[in-house]
Amino acid sequence: xxxxxxxxxxxxxxxxxxxxxxxxxxxxxxxxxxxxxxxxxxxxxxxxxxxxxxxxxxxxxxxxxxxxxxxxxxxxxxxxxxxxxxxxxxxxxxxxxxxxxxxxxxxxxxxxxxxxxxxxxxxxxxxxxxxxxxxxxxxxxxxxxxxxxxxxxxxxxxxxxxxxxxxxxxxxxxxxxxxxxxxxxxxxxxxxxxxxxxxxxxxxxxxxxxxxxxxxxxxxxxxxxxxxxxxx
Numbered sequence: 694x695x696x697x698x699x700x701x702x703x704x705x706x707x708x709x710x711x712x713x714x715x716x717x718x719x720x721x722x723x724x725x726x727x728x729x730x731x732x733x734x735x736x737x738x739x740x741x742x743x744x745x746x747x748x749x750x751x752x753x754x755x756x757x758x759x760x761x762x763x764x765x766x767x768x769x770x771x772x773x774x775x776x777x778x779x780x781x782x783x784x785x786x787x788x789x790x791x792x793x794x795x796x797x798x799x800x801x802x803x804x805x806x807x808x809x810x811x812x813x814x815x816x817x818x819x820x821x822x823x824x825x826x827x828x829x830x831x832x833x834x835x836x837x838x839x840x841x842x843x844x845x846x847x848x849x850x851x852x853x854x855x856x857x858x859x860x861x862x863x864x865x866x867x868x869x870x871x872x873x874x875x876x877x878x879x880x881x882x883x884x885x886x887x888x889x890x891x892x893x894x895x896x897x898x899x900x901x902x903x904x905x906x907x908x909x910x911x912x913x914x915x916x917x918x919x920x921x922x923x924x925x
Contacts, residue, residue: 704756706808712752715911719744719904723897730896739767740901747874747905750863751912753809758796765789768898775893777884778843779834779853787857795864802866814868814920823858827873830854844893845884852881868920871913878906 723744727737742764749757765788772780802811815823835850843849855877862870882902888894 703808704754708752712748715908716745716748719748719908723900723904726900727895727897732895732897735767736771736895736897739764739771740897742767743901744904744908747908747912751908751915753799753804753807753812755796755799755803755810758792758799762789762792765792771895771898775885775888776844777849777888778841779838779846779849783853783856788860791860791864795860798864799866810866812868812916812920813866815862820869823862823869827855827858830857845887848880848884852877852884855880868913868916871909871916874909875906875913878902878909882906 720741723740724737727740732740742760746757746761746764749760765784769781769784772784799810803809804811831847831851831854834854835847838846838850855873859870859873859877862873882899885894885899885902889896889899
């Protein structure tokens with residue numbers, strides 16, 4: 694019990710007032726509008742855990758990976774119903790195991806004073822190489838999803854491939870992950886708006902990704918400031 698209390702205390706420490714307000718506001722918006730739109734419980738819980746996960750990630754808290762594991766499973770169910778095969782495979786095959794990898798990697802690089810993960814920044818050469826691989830992967834995977842008759846195959850591919858690289862950079866604690874997350878969020882909002890209009894998606898998922906986008910922009914600014922003097 695004392696161990697659990699210690700973990701909870703650590704995860705709740707170091708929050709600024711605006712970060713708490715942002716967490717509560719995002720939760721309230723998702724919950725309120727999802728209930729209004731009469732979304733499914735799976736969709737609502739996937740949205741809530743997703744919001745909590747990205748905010749905790751931006752905050753640099755280890756708990757983000759535990760919440761993220763729950764979210765990836767729930768979101769995979771929602772994506773399956775909408776026939777976004779790339780999203781299903783991304784979450785079940787990649788995100789679930791990467792959450793445990795990230796949990797281990799971050800636990801070795803925590804700032805004892807702030808109780809946040811120590812953040813890094815990539816070199817210019819490393820950034821160019823990463824972004825080149827992302828573009829090549831997007832085109833290749835788009836062709837595969839098109840052959841599988843998936844919904845919006847190249848947009849689905851872009852969301853999936855960018856997410857793979859962004860999650861890898863997240864595990865490595867690089868600030869540049871947020872650049873990719875911003876692109877992922879824009880593309881994925883488009884995907885789920887399309888699914889909602891066609892009756893295969895719900896508003897909770899659209900709202901979740903819209904808040905992801907806002908959060909990614911906020912956290913990009915935060916991590917850029919935190920890594921101002923750090924270049925890998």
